[in-house]
Amino acid sequence: MSRRIKTNPTLLGLIDELKRLSRENNAPIWRDIAKRLERPRRRWPEVNISRINRYSREDEIVVVPGKVLGCGEIDHPVTVAAFSFSSRAREKITEKGRAMDIRGLAEENPSGRGVKIIE
Secondary structure, X not given: OXXXXXXXXXXXXXXXXXXXXXXXXXXXXXXXHHHHHHOOHHHOOEEEHHHHHHHOOOOEEEEEEEEEEOOOOOOOOEEEEEEEEOHHHHHHHHHHOEEEEHHHHHHHOOOXXXXXXXX
């Protein structure tokens, strides 16, 4: 069985950027997220808003190394960064907090302090 390689240039650029930020800022969280994004896509997490609501606190920063889905409600402001969002999930999150991509969060918070990974 041959090994498949990733061909999405956006994803490859993000993985390289996260590894670089991890080295430059001594922030192992970005290396961990890069390794999770290197996994096969079928093993990426698909997280519902209800799980983010359950495991996050007010004004917390959450990273999902996969896709955020729109099932459930969110009742407190939270910043969510993910590789992708469903349209309904993005709407629900932006009503209370912020929805952004992982690259934007990494540039905004290169040290990775206060970031929680949810799978």
